[in-house]
Amino acid sequence: MNETLLQVKHLQTNFYTENGVVKAVNDVSFAIREGETVCIVGESGCGKSITALSLMQLIPENGKVEGGEINFSGKNLLDLSKKDIRRLRGNEIGMIFQEPMTSLNPVFTIGEQMIEPIQEHLLLSKKDAYKKAMELITMLGIPNAEKIVNLYPHELSGGMLQRIMIAIALSCNPKLIIADEPTTALDVTIQAQILDLLRDIKKEFNTSMLLITHDLGVVAEMADYVVVMYAGKVVEEGPVLELFKNPQHPYTKGLLKAKPVIGERKDRLYTIAGQVPNLVDLHEACYFADRCEHAMDICRMKQPVLTEIAKGQKAACWLYEDGENR
Amino acid sequence: MKQYVLQRFLQMIVILFGTSFIIFFLFAMLPGDYIDSNISLTPQRAQELKALYGLDQPVLQRYFTWLGNALHGDFGYSLKHQEKVLSLLNKYVWNSFFVAIFALVLTWSIALVSGVISAIKQYSWFDGFVTFFVFAAMSFPSFFISLLFIKWFGVDLQILPIGGMIDTGSDSTGLAHLLEVGKHMILPVTILTLLSIGSLTRYFRTGMLEVIRQDYIRTARAKGLKERVVIFKHALKNAILPAITLLAFELPGLFSGAIIMEQIFNWPGVGRIQLESVSFRDYPVLMAFTMFLSCLTIIGNFLADVTYAAVDPRIRLK
Ligand SMILES: Nc1ncnc2c1ncn2[C@@H]1O[C@H](COP(=O)(O)OP(=O)(O)OP(=O)(O)O)[C@@H](O)[C@H]1O
Ligand SMILES: [Mg+2]
Numbered sequence: 268m269n270e271t272l273l274q275v276k277h278l279q280t281n282f283y284t285e286n287g288v289v290k291a292v293n294d295v296s297f298a299i300r301e302g303e304t305v306c307i308v309g310e311s312g313c314g315k316s317i318t319a320l321s322l323m324q325l326i327p328e329n330g331k332v333e334g335g336e337i338n339f340s341g342k343n344l345l346d347l348s349k350k351d352i353r354r355l356r357g358n359e360i361g362m363i364f365q366e367p368m369t370s371l372n373p374v375f376t377i378g379e380q381m382i383e384p385i386q387e388h389l390l391l392s393k394k395d396a397y398k399k400a401m402e403l404i405t406m407l408g409i410p411n412a413e414k415i416v417n418l419y420p421h422e423l424s425g426g427m428l429q430r431i432m433i434a435i436a437l438s439c440n441p442k443l444i445i446a447d448e449p450t451t452a453l454d455v456t457i458q459a460q461i462l463d464l465l466r467d468i469k470k471e472f473n474t475s476m477l478l479i480t481h482d483l484g485v486v487a488e489m490a491d492y493v494v495v496m497y498a499g500k501v502v503e504e505g506p507v508l509e510l511f512k513n514p515q516h517p518y519t520k521g522l523l524k525a526k527p528v529i530g531e532r533k534d535r536l537y538t539i540a541g542q543v544p545n546l547v548d549l550h551e552a553c554y555f556a557d558r559c560e561h562a563m564d565i566c567r568m569k570q571p572v573l574t575e576i577a578k579g580q581k582a583a584c585w586l587y588e589d590g591e592n593r
Numbered sequence: 594m595k596q597y598v599l600q601r602f603l604q605m606i607v608i609l610f611g612t613s614f615i616i617f618f619l620f621a622m623l624p625g626d627y628i629d630s631n632i633s634l635t636p637q638r639a640q641e642l643k644a645l646y647g648l649d650q651p652v653l654q655r656y657f658t659w660l661g662n663a664l665h666g667d668f669g670y671s672l673k674h675q676e677k678v679l680s681l682l683n684k685y686v687w688n689s690f691f692v693a694i695f696a697l698v699l700t701w702s703i704a705l706v707s708g709v710i711s712a713i714k715q716y717s718w719f720d721g722f723v724t725f726f727v728f729a730a731m732s733f734p735s736f737f738i739s740l741l742f743i744k745w746f747g748v749d750l751q752i753l754p755i756g757g758m759i760d761t762g763s764d765s766t767g768l769a770h771l772l773e774v775g776k777h778m779i780l781p782v783t784i785l786t787l788l789s790i791g792s793l794t795r796y797f798r799t800g801m802l803e804v805i806r807q808d809y810i811r812t813a814r815a816k817g818l819k820e821r822v823v824i825f826k827h828a829l830k831n832a833i834l835p836a837i838t839l840l841a842f843e844l845p846g847l848f849s850g851a852i853i854m855e856q857i858f859n860w861p862g863v864g865r866i867q868l869e870s871v872s873f874r875d876y877p878v879l880m881a882f883t884m885f886l887s888c889l890t891i892i893g894n895f896l897a898d899v900t901y902a903a904v905d906p907r908i909r910l911k
Contacts, residue, residue, distance in 0.1 A: 323815060325811060325814055325815060353817050353818075353819065353820075354817060355817070356814065356815055356816065356817035357815060357816035357817035357818075358817050361815075362815040364808060364811070364812065364815075366808055369807065369808040369809065370808045370809055370811075370812045371809055371812065372809040372812070372813065372827050372831070373809070373831070373906070373907060374830050374831055374834065374904075374905065374906060375827075375830075376906075383813075383816055383818055383822075384816040384817055384818070387816070387817055387818060387819075388817060419906040419907070421906070421907050432812075435812075435816060
């Protein structure tokens with residue numbers, strides 16, 4: 268197997284708000300190997316974005332990474348100085364965001380925004396940087412690169428802008444690309460194009476990818492390995508095939524059931540009853556217990572730990588704690 | 594863009610004529626005039642004078658006479674000063690202008706710097722200090738600060754003159770004259786700056802705070818750019834854009850004079866002429882000056898739109 272590129276251990280990110288401490292990322296661990304695509308799935312507000320931003324150390328000001336390790340090609344990113352982190356961003360780790368329309372600066376041209384990381388990290392001259400930017404644009408399947416570089420973001424469509432964002436993320440040949448719901452804001456045909464593009468890129472450059480989504484269709488298509496998050500915690504993880512074929516955690520099962528399947532029209536789509544708990548002042552318990560149909564007494568009193576249940580597949584659930592299966 | 598400018602320009606011309614019409618009629622509707630307010634005149638003499646100044650004609654006719662003359666640059670005679678309105682205003686307006694322009698430059702530079710620093714260091718001691726200072730400067734009445742400064746710097750320390758534009762009886766010329774006027778300007782300029790700096794600082798601070806929360810700032814950081822570049826290139830340009838409009842709106846303020854400050858510092862500016870012409874019902878002066886300020890306001894609006902279009906790509910290309 269390939270070597271581990273990124274290893275996140277017991278990551279803990281908290282926000283300090285007027286209502287109390289929000290434990291947005293609560294003891295999250297996972298790893299990404301070279302050339303591998305890991306997907307983080309989970310409902311809105313479960314801490315996916317904050318996990319990604321913690322890696323880049325770009326979390327909002329009222330938040331703080333308060334524990335754990337982020338080992339990336341042999342260094343713990345949490346020990347690096349601000350300057351070293353800055354050198355890593357956009358250079359060794361590229362990031363793509365959810366909203367292409369607002370992710371580019373409205374008052375600078377596409378070209379100006381593309382050459383910035385190239386000049387900063389690869390130290391190319393302005394002319395060479397522009398050349399490289401145009402190559403990237405062409406590579407991502409946008410015609411008329413010479414014209415595109417002189418346009419402003421508002422003159423391009425969302426799909427085009429997302430390609431530009433991908434081009435920016437790719438421009439310094441990063442080892443890891445973090446894509447935070449890169450297709451959520453786009454319409455379906457464009458979504459497919461963007462996903463194809465990401466897959467091609469991954470194949471061609473052997474880049475690792477951390478893909479964040481709440482769309483299990485995307486997961487099925489892209490992922491090698493899946494991490495399921497719930498209320499700031501990892502509840503289940505495993506290789507994509509095993510996880511889809513044989514989900515263990517009741518939450519994962521619910522997610523898979525809630526996914527509409529083409530050809531199987533139901534009167535009513537399945538939903539997981541209840542809501543994601545408030546992440547302030549959580550007490551010791553399985554956070555999913557209130558919505559879980561299998562909830563037992565112990566679920567409301569003690570937190571289950573992530574343990575290996577099947578080969579390579581881990582879940583945090585009391586149902587499996589004694590080795591018994593349901 | 595060209596078409597947009599042309600369109601706005603034509604619009605501006607129409608508005609200018611409309612404004613002149615409204616202003617003229619408003620003044621014509623005011624009860625009483627320069628002659629009525631002079632009680633020492635016999636009714637017969639008053640009638641003669643009215644005929645002489647054309648005050649007995651219908652309003653519409655008077656308007657067109659006035660407009661025709663105005664278009665030739667003739668705004669009539671000041672009744673009080675017995676001098677051509679244009680040369681009268683020309684004499685005083687620059688005194689006001691120089692004070693105002695220095696105050697404007699100072700205000701904008703200080704507000705920009707302190708507003709931006711306040712924003713990027715939100716809730717720091719610097720931010721706290723600026724906030725306190727700004728509110729203090731805004732809440733004192735201008736006459737109070739003026740008098741306080743005159744007492745401190747003019748009377749107690751005796752380092753600055755207490756009023757006027759030149760020393761009494763001075764006939765200095767050249768550089769010496771400039772220095773002398775400059776020295777007299779320090780306090781008025783400071784007062785005007787203090788008065789307007791508060792809101793502008795807050796404006797820049799809010800604008801900047803808003804911008805640094807935007808997604809594209811996060812993108813800029815995710816690209817690994819230096820914090821300096823993120824703030825002063827990506828954020829600042831976005832924060833300044835709306836302020837350009839504001840700057841163009843300052844145009845009339847540059848020429849309007851500052852009535853209170855000019856009274857207190859005995860500054861021979863146009864604000865005092867205004868005040869006098871109101872109390873003496875010197876309509877030609879009032880008319881001309883009001884018209885002048887409206888023109889500047891309208892031109893300022895036009896410039897605001899055009900410059901904003903020129904700097905903001907989202908408008909420029911439409
Ligand atoms: N600046 C902040 N201050 C306080 N709490 C925050 C802040 N940013 C995020 N959170 C909280 O952290 C939690 C995780 O947020 P996050 O953005 O990671 O969710 P997500 O899984 O990415 O959701 P989505 O699918 O909607 O993007 C949320 O409950 C949110 O309320
Ligand atoms: Mg998110």
